[in-house]
Amino acid sequence: MEFKLMPGGAITGEARVPGDKSISHRAIMLGALAEGTTHVTGFLEGEDALATVAAFRGMGVRIDGPEDGEVAIEGVGLHGLKAPAHAIDLGNSGTTIRLLCGLLSGQAFDSELTGDASLCKRPMGRVIDPLARMGAQISSADAGTPPLRIHGGHALQGIHYDLPMASAQVKSCLLLAGLYASGRTSVTEPAPTRDHTERMLRGFGYEVKSDNGVISLAGGGSLKAADIDVPADISSAAFFLVAASIAPGSDLLLTHVGINPTRIGVLNILTLMGADITLKNEREVGGEPVADIRVRHAPLKGIEIPPDQVPLAIDEFPALFIAAACAEGRTVLRGAEELRVKESDRIAAMAEGLTTLGIRNEILDDGIIIDGGTLGGGVIHTYLDHRIAMSFAIAALRAEREIRILDCDHVATSFPGFDALARGLGLQVSALAE
Ligand SMILES: O=C(O)C1=C[C@@H](OP(=O)(O)O)[C@@H](O)[C@H](O)C1
Numbered sequence: 551m552e553f554k555l556m557p558g559g560a561i562t563g564e565a566r567v568p569g570d571k572s573i574s575h576r577a578i579m580l581g582a583l584a585e586g587t588t589h590v591t592g593f594l595e596g597e598d599a600l601a602t603v604a605a606f607r608g609m610g611v612r613i614d615g616p617e618d619g620e621v622a623i624e625g626v627g628l629h630g631l632k633a634p635a636h637a638i639d640l641g642n643s644g645t646t647i648r649l650l651c652g653l654l655s656g657q658a659f660d661s662e663l664t665g666d667a668s669l670c671k672r673p674m675g676r677v678i679d680p681l682a683r684m685g686a687q688i689s690s691a692d693a694g695t696p697p698l699r700i701h702g703g704h705a706l707q708g709i710h711y712d713l714p715m716a717s718a719q720v721k722s723c724l725l726l727a728g729l730y731a732s733g734r735t736s737v738t739e740p741a742p743t744r745d746h747t748e749r750m751l752r753g754f755g756y757e758v759k760s761d762n763g764v765i766s767l768a769g770g771g772s773l774k775a776a777d778i779d780v781p782a783d784i785s786s787a788a789f790f791l792v793a794a795s796i797a798p799g800s801d802l803l804l805t806h807v808g809i810n811p812t813r814i815g816v817l818n819i820l821t822l823m824g825a826d827i828t829l830k831n832e833r834e835v836g837g838e839p840v841a842d843i844r845v846r847h848a849p850l851k852g853i854e855i856p857p858d859q860v861p862l863a864i865d866e867f868p869a870l871f872i873a874a875a876c877a878e879g880r881t882v883l884r885g886a887e888e889l890r891v892k893e894s895d896r897i898a899a900m901a902e903g904l905t906t907l908g909i910r911n912e913i914l915d916d917g918i919i920i921d922g923g924t925l926g927g928g929v930i931h932t933y934l935d936h937r938i939a940m941s942f943a944i945a946a947l948r949a950e951r952e953i954r955i956l957d958c959d960h961v962a963t964s965f966p967g968f969d970a971l972a973r974g975l976g977l978q979v980s981a982l983a984e
């Protein structure tokens with residue numbers, strides 16, 4: 551499928567974007583390992599979260615739904631999973647494969663994890679190495695990439711691990727392995743990352759300590775089923791936060807959006823650029839802060855992105871680069887080398903598309919410099935990356951000519967129905983069979 555976008559338009563109205571992907575994955579994982587039935591509402595019915603559902607069904611867990619965002623998971627307890635009959639295919643989902651590495655290292659059975667062409671290029675050494683120090687045995691393809699074979703039946707010991715990169719996936723992987731390890735498992739992060747695993751473990755009655763940047767738990771406990779209301783994904787909301795900011799005449803309300811402090815870099819960065827964003831009706835839902843977000847068009851200016859905001863906005867940079875392209879002056883991002891190992895090399899993929907649209911930019915090892923300017927039009931390559939596709943779709947609001955975006959099927963990994971929702975709010979997008 552490809553997207554064709556006519557230039558111009560404004561973004562107006564009210565919308566609730568689909569459920570948070572990170573929280574949806576964790577709801578299935580912890581629900582499966584809990585004792586009792588976990589009920590989930592607001593679940594993301596996107597391909598990545600559905601890959602997590604399929605993985606646990608394949609290990610004998612009864613999961614009803616999702617239907618209208620509702621899922622019921624019959625937990626089997628920490629030791630109730632069954633050996634999967636086949637290799638588990640996790641599609642495009644880095645979060646699922648890395649968290650499962652930790653969880654499956656603690657099982658008595660062997661398992662094999664694989665995925666699509668994008669996932670099979672992503673680095674897994676970052677979880678394999680610390681898990682090996684805990685006593686796990688995982689073999690990978692030569693480059694440290696999937697397919698992975700996890701040899702079960704090895705006793706795990708708790709370790710302390712200083713994370714070399716700010717990664718919630720590595721942190722969460724080790725905490726899940728730690729549930730099965732003897733003694734304590736603890737990690738320190740070079741900078742805070744999303745803390746949904748810690749919050750949800752506590753919500754399931756498992757003690758997790760966070761003391762001065764050290765996050766730890768002791769193995770050998772148990773999880774009690776809980777009800778989870780998944781907020782709308784701020785990473786999906788980000789496309790419309792940028793869209794409404796850059797398109798004159800825009801006024802948009804995004805409802806029930808998760809505003810966990812470890813996820814709101816996009817709000818902080820856009821506000822520093824001059825965006826008109828207000829939070830309303832702030833509340834806490836099932837251990838996660840939530841708000842309605844109003845965003846109106848405002849002229850944006852280029853900024854130096856504060857390094858402390860980078861991990862808090864890591865998935866939102868493709869959309870933020872479009873904001874930078876529409877801003878007056880220069881935006882500089884550094885300290886974001888992690889963008890090179892996502893579903894695509896997001897620095898290279900965005901730089902290429904920005905250049906196609908006539909926006910001057912310079913690639914750095916760990917970031918990019920973007921000079922705001924006038925956007926033309928042209929044909930964009932997504933490199934099979936959902937966030938690249940959606941970012942260039944919203945760029946059309948300020949483009950002078952038509953934009954065609956090739957290979958947009960992956961949008962459904964995180965944001966099923968993106969094009970219909972965007973059309974309803976004023977983006978002139980059509981989805982065409984390729
Ligand atoms: O833990 C998670 O749910 C995620 C963590 C981040 O990855 P890293 O941990 O690799 O930074 C993020 O990019 C990904 O979309 C989701």
Ligand SMILES: C=C(OP(=O)(O)O)C(=O)O
Pocket residue numbers: 598642643644645646865892893937964
């Ligand atoms: C990086 C992402 O996801 P994952 O690592 O789970 O594939 C993302 O959704 O932007």
